[in-house]
Amino acid sequence: MSENQQKATSxxxxxxxxxxxxLSIWxxxxxGAGILLKDTLNSIKLGGFKLGFWFAQQGSIYVFVVxxxxxVRLMNKLDKKYGYDED
Known part of the structure; x- marks a missing residue:
């Protein structure tokens, strides 16, 4: 295996x-928070809404965007580490 192939594989x-x-975090x-723990989280209010409902409707979307x-940040670091960055 050539050095370029090893670099690409790594x-x-x-x-x-x-x-x-x-994706596991998401x-x-x-x-977990939107379905499995919804009843437990519903005892907490966030902005007037039950927290379980909020996670099911909004929270998972916010987490996904974050x-x-x-x-992107991790991939920029990875690109620099392996020399694939365009800078």
């Missing part, structure tokens, strides 16, 4: 690791 493995972690927030920005 890059892709790290990328998949980041994707797995970030799944836990959207499914995770997109985190992913």
């Amino acid at each position: 890059y892709w493995k790290e990328n998949l690791k980041y994707l797995t972690i970030l 799944f836990i927030v959207s499914y 995770l997109i920005f985190v992913y």
Whole structure:
């Protein structure tokens, strides 16, 4: 295996690791907080709405948007680490 192939394989493995972690966080927030823990979270109010309802309707979307920005930052660092950045 050439050095470029090893570099590309390492890059892709790290990328998949980041994707797995970030999508797991999103799944836990959207499914866990919005569905599984909704009854527990509904005892807390946020802006006049029950917290379980808020996570099901808004929270998972906000978390997803934040995770997109985190992913962009992580990928920029990863690109620089492996020399794929365009700077």
